[in-house]
Amino acid sequence: MLKYTDDHEWLRAEGDEIVVGITKHASEQLGDVVFIELPEEGTDVIAGDEIVVIESVKAASDITAPVGGTITAVNTALADAPGDVNADPMAAWFFRIKPADPAAIEGFMDEAAYKALVD
Amino acid sequence: MADTTRRTGLHDLHVELGARMVPFAGWDMPVQFPMGVMAEHLHTRENAGLFDVSHMGQVFVRPLDGNIQTAALALETLIPANVLDLAPGRQRYGLFTNEQGGILDDLMFANRGDHFLLVVNAACADQDIAHLRTLDGVAIEPVTDRGLVALQGPRSAGVLERLIPATVEMRFMDSLSFDWQGHDLWISRSGYTGEDGFEISVPDAALEDFARALLDQPEVAPIGLGARDSLRLEAGMPLYGHDMDPDVTPAQAALGWSIPKARRNGGARAGGFPGADAVLAELDAGAATTRRGLRPEGRAPIREGVTLFADQTGDAPLGTVRSGGFGPSVGGPVAMAIIDASLPEGATIWAELRGKRVPVTITALPFVTPSYKR
Known part of the structure; x- marks a missing residue:
């Protein structure tokens, strides 16, 4: 299941976890990404916490936790290759989160709704 | 504000080329083209980039008595430079x-032989023209029927020679x-990237055709303001309103x-410009603070406004970053700040970034070696 947030994150349900990245639209708006700061594995977060910093050639922006829960993994490879976010944003995941509420993902937009938002 | x-x-050409347009100093300008800031920057360093800098102010200063020295001496009352000895061309x-x-x-x-041509920053142009109009003995005429483009990069001379052979x-x-x-066309061999290149004033009637003729050359790509900023930053060039201002x-x-010496204390035409006493005394004594190059550790850029400290824990700031970002040719973040002039190159200072202090090395400017054709 693939869902989208208003903040242009994509959320992919895998087992009892959610994998989080940013959409192509977001990566195009940011421009070339040059630096990514990821959260620590094991961190407990609440929805809306700013947990990832993305620096592009233009500006710094934050990625927030879409849901509350525990960070179970982070994509450390992005630290050395931040440009992957521009090259293939749907593959360049930032972190995996185990949501406190297993049904949390269901409230987000589906692909059709997200497309309507950005088009 | 759009109106x-x-x-x-x-x-229209920018839009046709897919530029992302942004407001800049009262103008609607391309910040980047589909190539993207990083690739545009690297393209300029390796090939040739075409920049629209038509927003900048072009101004004639003409001597009323027909003697160019009259205009030169008038300009020297506002500008601490050697205008008088500048040769035609x-x-x-x-x-x-x-x-x-x-x-x-x-x-x-x-x-330009019988007059001077000035090129000033877009945001300051109105103020500069008013300032120039306080001068006696000269006519100040803003050039309103021309655009300005810059062709920058190691291949720019070969490209321009193809269109205008004598420029070689x-x-x-x-x-x-x-x-x-x-x-x-009024062409100067100069620029704002640290590369060889040209700045070209073109009559409005020929501007788009000339830009298209340049873009038709295989080495040339359109470049936006984003890459213009990272190129000049790597070249250690200050940006008005950021690295310098009225303070x-x-x-x-x-x-x-x-x-130059001629305008300094003891020189043939020492002083005679606004603030001369303060400016020249400080040049003699050495400024306590001056613009320095900074290389942060790691990949995170330190941008304008980031506070700098002498050590990892102290509270007394050294200054703030005035220009900063990622340097695509350097392959890492670069910045400039006006800080203690006595700190040696290679010294470590600290930037406060998102509540953490990041080590920053004081580095000689420019960050990249210029390749001008002297």
């Missing part, structure tokens, strides 16, 4: 200072007229080199 935003003669960099010795704007001025003879800071398809003196901006 007051001005468009350059290349606006040559250009120099200079500053407008205020009574406190701060910088009102930076500019290029060219001797130009040296760095030459400023001359050339015919292109019946149009009078920053020439010595603090590390622009003392633009003030």
Whole structure:
């Protein structure tokens, strides 16, 4: 299941976890990404916490936790290759989160709704 | 605000090329093209980039008595540079200072035989023109029927030679007229990227055709303001309103080199410009703070406004970052700040970034070696 947030994150349900990245639209708006700061594995977060910093050639922006829960993994490879976010944003995941509420993902937009938002 | 935003003669071309347009100094300007800032920057360093800088102010300064020296001496009352000895067909960099010795704007001025041509920053143009109009003995005429483009990069000379063969003879800071398809182009060998290149004033009637003729050359790509900023930052060039402003003196901006011996204490035409006493005393004594290059550790850029500290824990700030970002050719973040001039190159200071202190090395400017054709 693939869902989208208003903040242009994509959320992919895998087992009892959610994998989080940013959409192509977001990566195009940011421009070339040059630096990514990821959260620590094991961190407990609440929805809306700013947990990832993305620096592009233009500006710094934050990625927030879409849901509350525990960070179970982070994509450390992005630290050395931040440009992957521009090259293939749907593959360049930032972190995996185990949501406190297993049904949390269901409230987000589906692909059709997200497309309507950005088009 | 859309109704007051001005468009350059290349606006439609930018849109056609897929530019992302942004408001800049009252103008609607391309910040990037589909290639993206990083690739545009690297393309300029390796090939040739075409920049629209038509927003910049072009201004004639003509002597009312027909004697170019009258205009030169008038300009020297506002600009601490050697205008008088500038040969016809040559250009120099200079500053407008205020009574406190701060910088009102930076500019290029060219001797065009019987008059001077000034190129000033877009955001300061109205103020500069009013300032120039306080001068006696000269007519100040804003050039309103021309655009300005910059062709920058190691392949730019070969490209321009193909269109205008005589430009091959130009040296760095030459400023001359050339015919292109019946149009009078004013070309200087100069730029704002640290690369060899040209700045070309083109009549409005020929502007788009000339830009398209350049873009038709295989080496040339359109470049936006985003890459213009990272290129000039790597080249250690200050940006008005950021690295210098009315509260920053020439010595603090590390622009003392633009003030020659003739205008300094003991020189043939010492002083005689606004703030001269303060500016020249500071050049003699050395400024306590001056513009320095900074290389942060790691990949995170330190941008304008980030506070700098002498050590990892102290509370007393050294200053703030004035220009900062990622340097694509350097392959890491670069920045400039006006800080303690006595700190040695190689010294570590600290930048406070998102609540954490990041080590930063004081580095010689420029960050990349310029390749001008002297």
